[in-house]
Amino acid sequence: MATGSAAKKRPPDPLVLLEEFLPYRLNVLAGLTSSALAQIYAERYGLSIPAWRIIVTLGQYELRTARDMAPDGVMHKSTVSRAVSALEKRGLVVRRPNLDDRREEWLALTPRGREIYEAVAPEALAVEERLLSVLTSDERRMLSSLIEKLTQQARRLAPGDLEEGDA
Template identity: 75%
Template sequence: MASASAAKKEASDPLVVLEQFLPYRLNVLASLTSNALAQIYAERFGLSIPAWRVIVTLGQYEHRAARDIAPDGVMHKSTVSRAVSSLEERGLIVRRPNLEDRREELLALTDKGRAIYEAVAPEALAVEERLMSVLTREEQHTLVGIIDKLTAQARSLAPNTEEENGA
């Protein structure tokens, strides 16, 4: 009888335990981290996650075409377009002609947009530092390498997928 009971229990065991499933766990981590960051730039500056990603990208690269922001921020083109329109209406970014390709415009931060970037960036880095503080320096280095490998592998598994997750 004990073996029949054990067989029945095995048959009813879940195939996937969500809380142990790596993609789910990574998504939870990304969501929690993103929510912590969103509190900073949403409450203080009224920025959405996509808008913050556009500002950070322009702060990092000085100017970019909108089509180049989508892959950098892992966002859909329509999400980038809405964020760009909102930021432009608020006077945080400007469009300039691309002298190398007249079919597109380059986006750049205005002085007001740069001030927001410079105000929020140190706070975002502080959140990152607090998150990573539970790891040793060696673990931090290892984690960065692991994330790079997993990101490359995930891109190869779904090369044409555009997602909208995280900060």
Template identity: 80%
Template sequence: MAAGSTATKQDSEPLVVLEEFLPYRLNVLAGLTSSALAQIYAERFGLSIPAWRVIVTLGQYEHRTARDMAPPGVMHKSTVSRAVAALEKRGLIVRRPNLDDRREELLALTPEGRAIYEAVAPEALAVAESLLSVLTPQERDTLSTLIDKLTGRARVLAPRDVEEGEG
């Protein structure tokens, strides 16, 4: 290029190469993984991703408040609220008074909700294991450590009230 001329965007290197951009790559991985899992819980049980997260949380902890399931940057409280309402309407979860805090209700799986959790959880774990099968045990440990570090840093960088799946 001649001295004094300005380069156009077409003549210069791109500022961002999408396929190399970490947030994009993580989003692609999450999307592909969610699609694989959706074949299990969406097609077989008619559950959305947020509804599945609520079921898994209640399957793991027995009961939780809706607020417990909406930590910053994971699931927005309105997303949790919609999932809870849909699951309650289907008879998969119940609300109980929280004796420690009358402003909140405790959510728990019904026997039908527990049966879905117990049917789907092993299949979801098998998908996760299949995904990880391409890694050595050391790579798995390293990946886990790196995900923890990146998640911690992202929590610092992210706005407080972020809807999941954006970015």
């Protein structure tokens, strides 16, 4: 019969508290931030997260290919493809031939797509400012630096086709 402390000991949990696990914490922060932004782009304009990322990217860069956008937004190419098709059906994105590479097409915002980008971008920046308002200037700079370092390290560790929201 086993008695004493040896019989009662359990191995320690690999994740003592999920709430302290960095990938979980980052995912929670991203989810809460996305929810705040969704009030703008989902409720007002009916855009999904991938669709909003495409609108923003095309608003900033004018022309991009779907292949160019997948790694930028950490989206799988099939996610980008579905979002582009939905945006095209709504008349927000147009495809143009890429004369240098006929296997892909250039994507651009239509005037209606540009109107949405120009209306929502300032509101999204205001949400960002409200989120960051609890940090000092030094903390903001430090946060930006830390996010950059962690992002570079995560890209080295992650498989090439990691979807957003995985953690």
